[in-house]
Amino acid sequence: xxxxxxxxxGAAGFLGSHLCDRxxxxxxxxxxxxxLITGDLRNIEHLFKLENFEFYNHDVSKFVHIPGELDYILHxxxxxxxxxxxxxxxxxxxxxxxxxxxxxxLARAKNARMLIASTSEIYGDPSVNPxxxxxxxxxxxxxxxxxxxxxxxxxxxxxxxxxxxxxxETRIVRIFNTYGPRMRxxxxxxxxxxxxxxxRGEDLTVFGDGxxxxxFCYVSDLIEGIYRLLFSDYAYxxxxxxxxxxxxxxxxxxxxxxxxxxxxxxxxxxxxxxxKQRRPDITKAKExxxxxxxxxxxxxxxxxxEYFKSLPTDVLExxxxxxxxTYNK
Ligand code: UDP
Numbered sequence: 001x002x003x004x005x006x007x008x009x010g011a012a013g014f015l016g017s018h019l020c021d022r023x024x025x026x027x028x029x030x031x032x033x034x035x036l037i038t039g040d041l042r043n044i045e046h047l048f049k050l051e052n053f054e055f056y057n058h059d060v061s062k063f064v065h066i067p068g069e070l071d072y073i074l075h076x077x078x079x080x081x082x083x084x085x086x087x088x089x090x091x092x093x094x095x096x097x098x099x100x101x102x103x104x105x106l107a108r109a110k111n112a113r114m115l116i117a118s119t120s121e122i123y124g125d126p127s128v129n130p131x132x133x134x135x136x137x138x139x140x141x142x143x144x145x146x147x148x149x150x151x152x153x154x155x156x157x158x159x160x161x162x163x164x165x166x167x168x169e170t171r172i173v174r175i176f177n178t179y180g181p182r183m184r185x186x187x188x189x190x191x192x193x194x195x196x197x198x199x200r201g202e203d204l205t206v207f208g209d210g211x212x213x214x215x216f217c218y219v220s221d222l223i224e225g226i227y228r229l230l231f232s233d234y235a236y237x238x239x240x241x242x243x244x245x246x247x248x249x250x251x252x253x254x255x256x257x258x259x260x261x262x263x264x265x266x267x268x269x270x271x272x273x274x275x276k277q278r279r280p281d282i283t284k285a286k287e288x289x290x291x292x293x294x295x296x297x298x299x300x301x302x303x304x305x306e307y308f309k310s311l312p313t314d315v316l317e318x319x320x321x322x323x324x325x326t327y328n329k
């Protein structure tokens with residue numbers, strides 16, 4: 001039987017590359033696409049030798065052409081950290097809106113099922129905790145995170161419109177903070193920031209007083225949730241994340257213990273519109289997909305630390321700190 005064909009956008013990124021691995025392992029023909037603004041080919045270069053893998057260097061906010069049949073599309077192309085939104089706000093808006101529109105058009109033309117990567121950011125700075133899918137969010141349209149949040153909200157709307165109006169088979173995953181190997185060391189996110197600082201012997205920069213919370217999901221758990229959602233028959237959004245909630249200060253303490261660094265935490269201004277709390281309500285994922293996370297933070301952080309330690313020293317050392325200062329203003 002011919003292999004099923006799946007297009008994965010953002011394939012050279014953190015999540016995209018793990019999805020490529022998963023679908024290659026499931027014996028799919030993987031068509032990987034990335035324009036490499038934030039992605040890194042090193043994340044997928046081990047796949048280039050395979051006959052069931054191909055790569056296109058393309059920006060999905062421009063017309064997307066894929067020869068031949070297509071069974072599935074996973075749209076994971078997007079900058080995904082607050083530092084990136086500040087650096088490339090227009091591309092962030094375009095890939096979530098125009099990019100999604102192009103891919104929905106492709107899905108319709110090929111009769112493919114499409115899953116889009118949405119985000120807990122659509123809940124903004126939430127006034128309910130944990131956040132169920134029914135919560136509508138509290139988002140500042142014109143704040144620094146608005147370019148991402150609103151693009152993702154539009155992305156969900158246009159995806160539902162293609163589903164109801166054109167009958168395209170669609171799936172929407174709302175992804176909460178996820179970590180693991182292949183995160184970009186300099187993307188400004190808290191985990192690579194803290195681990196990078198510990199490895200370089202610098203103090204850990206906690207933003208605000210560190211009382212804001214996040215709930216961190218290990219990447220293999222997330223990928224399993226996405227895999228199950230794709231093959232489910234549920235078109236409405238589903239939260240996938242780890243409900244184990246922790247303050248950023250406690251998280252810093254865990255990183256200090258894990259890495260054995262002698263450095264301390266230092267406190268900087270809290271970035272504008274930084275959500276005070278975030279934790280997924282995963283009742284839906286449990287009921288619909290029989291999914292829940294399996295990897296504890298202790299286990300996941302250990303693997304991730306080993307990964308960062310294995311990076312070449314020049315990669316570890318060349319992190320730019322200017323970005324953090326701009327971000328905090
Ligand atoms: N954060 C921090 N120090 C850093 C980077 C981030 O204290 O060097 C905080 C940030 O203010 C936020 C949390 O850690 O409250 C998570 O930030 P991240 O950028 O990883 O993701 P977010 O969940 O805010 O999108």
